Amino acid sequence: MPLPAIPPRVKIPPIPAATLPSQPGRWLWTCRAGFEPHLFEELEWAGASPRMLGEVLVESEKRPPEPPVFARTGIRVQASLPAEQSPEQLAESIAARVAETVPAGLLVLQAFTPDSPAGNRMADEADALLEAVRARLPADRLLEETWRAREAGATLVELCVAPGVVLVGSVPAREALSLSPGGRQRMRRSGDSPSRAAMKLEEALVNLPFEPGRGEVCVDLGAAPGGWTQRLVARGARVIAVDPAKLMPELARQPRVEHIQESAFAYSPEEPADWLFCDMAWRPLEVAQLLAKWGRRGWASHLVANIKLPMKDKNPILVRVRHILTQEGGWQGLTMRQLYHDRDEVTVTAHKAI
Incomplete structure (x- = not known):
């Protein structure tokens, strides 16, 4: 499938030293x-x-x-x-x-x-x-x-x-x-949270009309050390945590967590999951292709993912990420937002047709 055309780059004006008044109606x-x-x-x-x-x-x-x-x-x-x-x-x-x-x-x-x-x-x-x-x-x-x-x-x-x-x-x-x-949707970091990543997930879920429920199956790609897995387990979900690295000891002992110690790019689920989560420090187009594979093969019904952004050409990359997820992966209802707890990254949510 051909890649989307990238609009011409825009000449960016300087930011005014003093805040300008706005115009009513804008x-x-x-x-x-x-x-x-x-x-x-x-x-x-x-x-x-x-x-x-x-x-x-x-x-x-x-x-x-x-x-x-x-x-x-x-x-x-x-x-x-x-x-x-x-x-x-x-x-x-x-x-x-x-x-x-x-x-x-x-x-x-x-x-x-x-x-x-x-x-x-x-x-x-x-x-x-x-x-x-x-x-x-x-x-x-x-x-x-x-x-x-x-x-x-x-x-x-x-x-x-x-x-x-x-x-x-x-x-x-x-x-x-x-x-x-x-x-500015400030989320509180719990004392036992292994990283700030958990706050990104909490903010993403707040903006969804529903969230993982008790007993639902969630796959967490790139799970270690376990910030997202921890929050999903707290909601009563069953989590398949995929990462070659180790999880926090308390998560590894959690009966509702199955740790698959292999690369997220090599992993294939034995059965479709309710939710796919992904927060990996990896190149954005490669992550998008991975998520598109999950959508194309019907391996998950709902998607919440964090896409890391390059230093340059952020908007052109996001045009391509959107195309890969929707046109190649078949994900629907796509949202892409830089949330308050995101830094050089954006949060993506989507679902598959029911």
């Missing part, structure tokens, strides 16, 4: 610091007319059909206010704009700062502004249980408190990339 996207050029190129390839606003902030004229891989969250801007106003004036203006643009229904009101050194220093200001705006909105409209936002049909309203400007935006919770402020 979309505001956040990303990991240092990944603004990759997000900008994605949006340009999608014909969304992006513009750099500042560190970790990129806006676009429209929302692309596919969620940007490098976006943590995206909101439609309702107002762009200068930060020079007093806190009381800002809170009054924001409350009025929210009442005007979201006239009915439940709200989840959140505030965040850009995830950058300058932005993080403004966390106290953001918290104070959030409380001031909350006090000016009807209490019966504010949904406290954020996790219920999608099922309740609520609107996610976010205040982005950046150096020099406060941006106000909203998105229906059912369409939101994340329900965490600014898309």
Whole structure:
């Protein structure tokens, strides 16, 4: 099958030294610091007319059909206010704009700062502004249980408190990339976790409509030392951990863990699994081909994988990874996102037709 054509590379503009105001009606996207050029190129390839606003902030004229891989969250801007106003004036203006643009229904009101050194220093200001705006909105409209936002049909309203400007935006919770402020889905690392890898898995599962259940069979490729296997076992799953290296002793003794000490590329399951998990520090196209083989042969029903990114040409590589997984592997419902706990990597989820 021929490889997909890679769009022409995009000339990336410099990141403004001071955060620029946004334009109401446009979309505001956040990303990991240092990944603004990759997000900008994605949006340009999608014909969304992006513009750099500042560190970790990129806006676009429209929302692309596919969620940007490098976006943590995206909101439609309702107002762009200068930060020079007093806190009381800002809170009054924001409350009025929210009442005007979201006239009915439940709200989840959140505030965040850009995830950058300058932005993080403004966390106290953001918290104070959030409380001031909350006090000016009807209490019966504010949904406290954020996790219920999608099922309740609520609107996610976010205040982005950046150096020099406060941006106000909203998105229906059912369409939101994340329900965490600014898309920063912080997961707690348990004391017995062997690595930070477990937090990546937890965040990936939070964003799925369902997760591995008790008794389901999960194959964990590249399992050692066992961060993902540990979290899957805690959910009651039975795990086939594939890795030449050793697992943590407590996992190796776990009756619901079967350790296959061989290469993930050589392993073939004796029967189809419910879930395929993979988090290997390996070349992205080779990992994609491996995952495509599992999809093509019907060896698993659901996929959660972490794809490591090269230093250069991240977006072209991801175009090819997407093609390999969907066109060659037959995986459906593919999502590809750089989550909060991802670094130079992205998390992929997909499923096979039932």
